[in-house]
Amino acid sequence: MRLLVIEDDAVLGNAICDHYRKLGHGIDHVVRGDEANSILRHQNYDLIILDLNLPEMSGSRILQNLRIRKDNTPVLILTARAQIEDCINLLDLGADDYLTKPFDFGELDARCRALLRRYQGNAQTALMFGRLAIDFNACSVSLDGEEIQFKRREYRLLEIFSKHLGRVLSKEELINHLYGFDEFPSENAIETYVARVRKK
Amino acid sequence: MVNTRTTDYWSQFIVDYSGGGDFFIANAYGKSAAQLSYDRVLFGSALQVVENIKLINNIIVVDLPVSAFQGLSLSPDDRAFYQVIADNQHLTGYEDLSSAFRPKKRIRRVDGPYEAEYFDGVYSAEKVRFIKLSRKLIEGELQVGVVVYLAQTLQSRNEMAHDISVKALQLVSVIFTIALSVCYVFIWFIVRPIRRLNTVLSERAPTDLTPIDTDAPKEISELLRTINHFMMQLQNTLDRLKHFTSETAHQVRTPLAGILAQSQNALMENDKPKRHSQITQVIDSCESLSRTVDQLLNQALLAHRFKSKALEKVWLGALIKEVSRDQVLTALQQKVELAYIGPNDDCQIVGDTVALKKMLQNIIENAIKYSPKQGVVEITLIIEKNREINDIRPRYGHS
Helix, strand or coil: CEEEEECCCHHHHHHHHHHHHHCCCEEEEECCHHHHHHHHHHCCCCEEEEECCCCCCCHHHHHHHHHHCCCCCCEEEEECCCCHHHHHHHHHHCCCEEEECCCCHHHHHHHHHHHHHHHCCCCCCEEEECCEEEECCCCEEEECCEEECCCHHHHHHHHHHHHCCCCCCCHHHHHHHHCCCCCCCCHHHHHHHHHHHHHC | CHHHHHHHHHHHHHHHHHHHHHHHHHHHHHHHHHHHHHHHHHHHHHHHHHHCEEEECCEEEECCCHHHHCCHHHCCCCCEEEEEEECCEEEEECCCHHHHCCCCCCEEEEECCEEEEEEEEEECCEEEEEEEEEEEEEECCEEEEEEEEEEEECHHHHHHHHHHHHHHHHHHHHHHHHHHHHHHHHHHHHHHHHHHHHHHHHCCCCCCCCCCCCCCCHHHHHHHHHHHHHHHHHHHHHHHHHHHHHHHHHHHHHHHHHHHHHHHHHHHCCCHHHHHHHHHHHHHHHHHHHHHHHHHHHHHHHHHHHHHCCCEEEEHHHHHHHHHHHHHHHHHHCCCEEEECCCCCCCEEEECHHHHHHHHHHHHHHHHHCCCCCCEEEEEEEEECCEEEEEEEEECCCC
């Protein structure tokens, strides 16, 4: 999945990026509000993790602009305020969910997974394709009930395919979903991954 | 309600005491009016007696006319006594009357060539009003001093006094009642909008600090404006507090989230250099958070001191130098140079030493924090007429 993290605190931003990169997602980290706003005009993401207090442009403004452009990308807000009215305001602005700082990665992961599932019109946590079964919570794949070992990137690739059933995806689309701006994958790498997934 | 009770108490007080006062004043007025008119009659009679004493051929002739006592007979229930004395010799009338004339407090009234003295005394076991009138009779070289004593019992006089008092009291009561009713009506008119205001205020939600919008007469509109102004200030304070709280939450919770997230990462990281970098980030974050908490606590301390501490005289220059010296080491650790560039003359201001120290420390710390490495922070005290300015300038670039 392709994620955008908009967070002005360097340590927190880096931590989130490290975490999701390790899980095999493509991730971009932006510090300034206006920068995030212009990136979102040109690039589609599967999920946006948004802080509210940002330099140059506030998080709520970015969210507003996103929704004005009819962009329905799920947005998870990181907020320091835990008052009910603040949360209501955020949800009214178009946020899909929020998390109060500080948070546990387990909770962040679960909320992100839930948002992605809902966005892709599939609220189930597991999928079956004939003999193949994918458990999105445990990130595991099994064939005829027997678990197959997948590398992280390979699993994410399978995940992307499973979320776009009945569609042919171009290499470029796959790259867009799998990698951040900082990574420079070749189309050959994608072919290799696809070949490995097919083999398994 | 306490206010209503106080008002009731006061109105009761006014009615009681002004009523008592009225009675007293009416009584005194009646007494003095009766005294004055009856004294006139007494004087008229005494005058007629004294005028009818003559010296004819060196013999004193007393010829008392009936008319002399006619005035006194206007009060039918009273008795009158008289005595005429010439050169201390009893001439006519009641012989012991003059001996009853023992004035404690006499009132003298001079009327023409006569000098009259009045006083209240007792004669034949009855309270009487005395008059003493003197005259000198002269014929040739002969001079005779004649004194007339006249006394009258007080019954009619007292009746008249009572009569006047009662009438005056009746009149005063009527006027008093009318005035009181008018006052009550006026007070009711004035208090009515206050009651309405009270109702509006008591029916409000405790969080509703919007201006009160009720039509008020001129007398109350000033009060209403003050209440609205006060509520606006309260709202501003609450807004500021809310903003401050959310800002504080952000400043504390964000690095905390970073620390938690990055330490979770470090726990799972197998790559040693990567883990090292993550732990370094955690430590940096901790330090930054510690500074933030220090600043917030300082702010709370200052707010507390501003409310509770009396101000004292402080040498500002000396204080700036002291704070700068304390910060030199911290500055050097961050590769920033700190320079106090004078002037040497100092100035004294009125303030709280600890609060000023904390504020100066905060300014200098911030200047150091936002200076580039190898930069110089210059601290100057500019003393202007009637005001002092502490100027702290980070000078960018190499020293």
